[in-house]
Amino acid sequence: MRGSTGAVTVQPADGSTLVEPPAQVRVSIPDGRFREAHVSVASDAGVPVTSGPTLTQENTVTVPVSITSPGTYLVAYHLVRTDGHVLAGVTRFGVGIAPSGHSMGHAHPGDPINLALTGVALASVIAMLYVLSLRPSARPRRRIRWRR
Amino acid sequence: MTVKHRTWLNVFMVIVLAHWAEHLAQAFQIYVLGRPAPASRGVLGQFFPWLVTSEWLHYGYALVMLIGLFALRRGFIGRSRGWWTAALVIQFWHHVEHLLLFVQAQTGTMFFGKAVPTSVAQLIVPRVELHLLYNTIVFVPMVVAMYLHLRPTVEELDRAVCSCVAAPAR
Numbered sequence: 001m002r003g004s005t006g007a008v009t010v011q012p013a014d015g016s017t018l019v020e021p022p023a024q025v026r027v028s029i030p031d032g033r034f035r036e037a038h039v040s041v042a043s044d045a046g047v048p049v050t051s052g053p054t055l056t057q058e059n060t061v062t063v064p065v066s067i068t069s070p071g072t073y074l075v076a077y078h079l080v081r082t083d084g085h086v087l088a089g090v091t092r093f094g095v096g097i098a099p100s101g102h103s104m105g106h107a108h109p110g111d112p113i114n115l116a117l118t119g120v121a122l123a124s125v126i127a128m129l130y131v132l133s134l135r136p137s138a139r140p141r142r143r144i145r146w147r148r
Numbered sequence: 149m150t151v152k153h154r155t156w157l158n159v160f161m162v163i164v165l166a167h168w169a170e171h172l173a174q175a176f177q178i179y180v181l182g183r184p185a186p187a188s189r190g191v192l193g194q195f196f197p198w199l200v201t202s203e204w205l206h207y208g209y210a211l212v213m214l215i216g217l218f219a220l221r222r223g224f225i226g227r228s229r230g231w232w233t234a235a236l237v238i239q240f241w242h243h244v245e246h247l248l249l250f251v252q253a254q255t256g257t258m259f260f261g262k263a264v265p266t267s268v269a270q271l272i273v274p275r276v277e278l279h280l281l282y283n284t285i286v287f288v289p290m291v292v293a294m295y296l297h298l299r300p301t302v303e304e305l306d307r308a309v310c311s312c313v314a315a316p317a318r
Contacts, residue, residue, distance in 0.1 A: 038197075045274040047266070069262070078183060088183060117280045118175045124287050125168045131295045132161060135313070 014091035021067035070096025153310035
């Protein structure tokens with residue numbers, strides 16, 4: 001089963017439902033060549049299902065996968081053509097069930113929980129840098145004015 | 149203990165902040181540059197992609213965090229001790245979770261009937277969100293502990309066993 005996302009062809013096709021799990025996932029650009037290619041296959045929980053080394057040919061990336069349970073699986077790709085054009089996106093296929101969620105021609109996984117946690121982490125890192133850089137010398141408590 | 153605590157605490161902080169720098173670089177690549185998550189591998193991951201999926205690296209960092217939090221705890225006196233201990237307790241469980249993943253990855257035996265390495269909390273929360281959550285809730289009490297440790301009361305300073313804060317002129 002083939003599917004195309006713009007100039008990129010992904011097998012299994014985006015949005016397809018498979019009865020049996022595929023042994024491999026293929027991403028190709030029929031009308032060009034790669035300069036750089038990254039493809040990842042994972043469950044919708046983010047767990048990679050890659051089972052071996054990726055085979056990259058002129059215009060096709062083949063990723064062997066091991067899928068043993070039904071569910072929604074994501075194919076994320078980031079391809080750089082020889083002319084410098086970048087093609088990136090995420091497609092979904094289902095094994096045993098219809099795939100859930102929406103595919104993205106250009107991925108922006110703006111999960112609010114992830115964003116919130118990242119914000120807290122960034123604020124904490126800034127706070128830690130502040131704590132470390134403004135290390136005071138000690139003075140008596142209460143009317144304390146810390147110095148750098 | 150005096151000088152050693154200050155030195156090793158500084159080394160530990162460099163490691164912890166470098167780890168966060170990698171994660172924040174990944175977040176920048178995903179949210180600002182708009183790259184797909186699998187292509188957003190931080191700084192080191194761009195040059196060494198295998199690092200991102202290496203259970204050795206993930207487990208190794210969890211172990212370093214656990215050892216660091218445990219070994220440096222003695223230097224935390226008074227108000228800071230409780231916050232540092234909270235970080236240690238949470239990291240202990242985080243480390244157990246990584247140990248489960250590590251054992252599954254190394255032995256090829258998957259737990260909980262899953263096809264891939266899976267930890268206990270991962271049965272409820274997806275892996276990426278879960279470990280971001282773990283790292284954050286370990287780090288926040290560390291920040292508070294460091295703030296209090298480097299700004300001790302006079303009483304705490306009297307009991308200090310390290311040289312992280314210079315003694316006041318009396």
